[in-house]
Amino acid sequence: MSCAAIIPDLALYLYGELSAESEERLEQHCSECPECAAELQRYRHMLQACDAAAVPEPPQLLAECRHELARAVESSRDVVPPEPSNWFTRELRSLLSHSVGFRVPVGALALVAIGFFGARLAPQFGSGSPVQAGLLNVRSVQADASGRVQIAVDHTRRQTVSGSIDDPEVRKLLIEALHDESNAGVRVESVDMLKDHAALADVRNALVDRLQNDPNPGVRLKAIEGLKTFGGDPQVRQTLARVLENDANPGVRIQAIDLLTAHRDQSLVGVLQSVMRKEDNQYVRLKVRGALEDMRASVGTF
Amino acid sequence: MPPAGATSVKTAAPLDEAGLIRAAQQGDEDAFERLVRAYDQSVLRLAMNLLRSPEDARDVYQEALLRVFKNLHLFRFDCSFHTWLYRIVTNICLDHLRKRKVRREENSIVETAEGPLDRMDSVRTHAPYTDPERHTLNNQLTARIRVALDDLTPRERMVFELRHYQGLRLKNIGEVLGTSEEAAKNCLFRATQKMRVVLGEFV
Ligand SMILES: [Zn+2]
Numbered sequence: 001m002s003c004a005a006i007i008p009d010l011a012l013y014l015y016g017e018l019s020a021e022s023e024e025r026l027e028q029h030c031s032e033c034p035e036c037a038a039e040l041q042r043y044r045h046m047l048q049a050c051d052a053a054a055v056p057e058p059p060q061l062l063a064e065c066r067h068e069l070a071r072a073v074e075s076s077r078d079v080v081p082p083e084p085s086n087w088f089t090r091e092l093r094s095l096l097s098h099s100v101g102f103r104v105p106v107g108a109l110a111l112v113a114i115g116f117f118g119a120r121l122a123p124q125f126g127s128g129s130p131v132q133a134g135l136l137n138v139r140s141v142q143a144d145a146s147g148r149v150q151i152a153v154d155h156t157r158r159q160t161v162s163g164s165i166d167d168p169e170v171r172k173l174l175i176e177a178l179h180d181e182s183n184a185g186v187r188v189e190s191v192d193m194l195k196d197h198a199a200l201a202d203v204r205n206a207l208v209d210r211l212q213n214d215p216n217p218g219v220r221l222k223a224i225e226g227l228k229t230f231g232g233d234p235q236v237r238q239t240l241a242r243v244l245e246n247d248a249n250p251g252v253r254i255q256a257i258d259l260l261t262a263h264r265d266q267s268l269v270g271v272l273q274s275v276m277r278k279e280d281n282q283y284v285r286l287k288v289r290g291a292l293e294d295m296r297a298s299v300g301t302f
Numbered sequence: 303m304p305p306a307g308a309t310s311v312k313t314a315a316p317l318d319e320a321g322l323i324r325a326a327q328q329g330d331e332d333a334f335e336r337l338v339r340a341y342d343q344s345v346l347r348l349a350m351n352l353l354r355s356p357e358d359a360r361d362v363y364q365e366a367l368l369r370v371f372k373n374l375h376l377f378r379f380d381c382s383f384h385t386w387l388y389r390i391v392t393n394i395c396l397d398h399l400r401k402r403k404v405r406r407e408e409n410s411i412v413e414t415a416e417g418p419l420d421r422m423d424s425v426r427t428h429a430p431y432t433d434p435e436r437h438t439l440n441n442q443l444t445a446r447i448r449v450a451l452d453d454l455t456p457r458e459r460m461v462f463e464l465r466h467y468q469g470l471r472l473k474n475i476g477e478v479l480g481t482s483e484e485a486a487k488n489c490l491f492r493a494t495q496k497m498r499v500v501l502g503e504f505v
Binding site: 017050066 | 487
């Protein structure tokens with residue numbers, strides 16, 4: 001039995017997916033061939049390590065999903081029932097039984113249910129109230145021992161603001177949207193609109209902030225793009241140096257090194273030497289080395 | 303509730319499943335809820351581990367189980383409910399993975415002063431940015447495994463997910479994905495072999 005014929009079976013063997021004969025053949029071979037036995041060990045190690053690489057669902061997610069599903073099932077019915085169904089009622093009760101922090105957009109049917117449980121709240125949701133499905137967010141729901149219910153509601157009416165980006169109000173809204181942690185899509189759109197206006201100080205500050213702090217590399221890449229013409233600005237340079245040292249995304253670090261080395265100054269030497277010690281991206285290393293050599297600085301000890 | 307994760311599939315809840323399905327088909331929402339709760343954690347876990355995004359996992363959960371709700375009357379008991387449910391779930395997940403793959407390929411070239419550079423080449427040697435200790439060995443191994451998983455085709459990734467993380471047998475995976483056991487086996491072999499190549503000396 002050749003090694004080449006054994007290798008394809010190693011993983012299948014570990015999963016118990018080989019026929020009895022193939023299994024026996026493999027065990028026989030590995031008992032005589034140290035190379036294949038070692039390779040089997042490596043496969044075993046790899047597959048065990050896969051368990052550690054699993055991404056678990058956040059603790060509240062299942063409860064949230066079940067809740068949303070209950071609501072979707074509820075509203076998918078053709079005929080609106082006079083009272084909430086048992087399932088929905090129970091869902092709401094379980095929601096009321098402990099404080100929850102997640103947002104629950106409330107539709108018309110949910111209002112029925114809240115009225116059902118929190119009769120005291122009814123005046124707030126009177127028939128004349130301009131509440132529309134989807135524009136109301138329940139922030140938290142709590143019940144105390146006596147059965148009193150507290151529901152914190154964000155009552156927002158959708159507003160549309162339009163205007164030129166030169167309008168400080170419009171910019172303020174766009175900059176605010178840059179900080180919507182829950183919505184990377186909105187942040188990408190906003191930074192895209194702002195990036196051509198870095199000459200304005202408020203925009204520039206916002207871009208610097210996002211470049212350093214946004215969890216989404218797409219947002220960080222757009223922010224750095226917006227700062228392209230400010231490679232000489234001290235505050236921007238300081239940020240770029242920090243990004244070069246700390247950003248885990250090589251795409252972002254590549255942009256940072258290009259922009260930094262476009263303007264050379266001696267204060268850069270320390271940063272570059274430190275980057276050289278830990279950077280493992282070939283392109284960035286190449287640029288750093290080039291810049292250090294141009295500045296006749298030592299490439300550093302590493 | 304059955305125990306979470308891979309084992310819940312095989313030891314499916316000790317409930318009269320066929321009875322629940324019939325009741326749910328007649329419009330009994332309580333029955334539907336009990337049916338869903340026997341499997342929905344596995345569904346969410348599958349989507350989360352495949353897509354690594356709570357938002358996407360939530361979308362998959364919602365879309366899949368609502369589709370189950372709306373199409374349950376079409377279920378004819380010609381396979382297990384679990385298989386039927388997983389056909390729906392894996393189809394939705396595969397769509398997500400395919401879209402993502404296209405997006406990643408479109409975005410993978412970064413223009414630099416030295417000409418275009420394949421961003422994926424450099425990402426390959428990196429831990430994800432969320433990882434604060436990317437220099438420790440275990441984290442590097444974990445990060446590499448994730449990169450290796452990302453390199454698989456959506457189908458290979460799915461077969462690996464179902465076998466490794468969900469604990470389904472290849473025969474069952476074939477049924478879920480509408481293919482033969484032999485094809486599923488080949489897919490699993492390709493997946494593990496590719497991963498082995500990417501991991502190189504790391505294991
Ligand atoms: Zn051998």
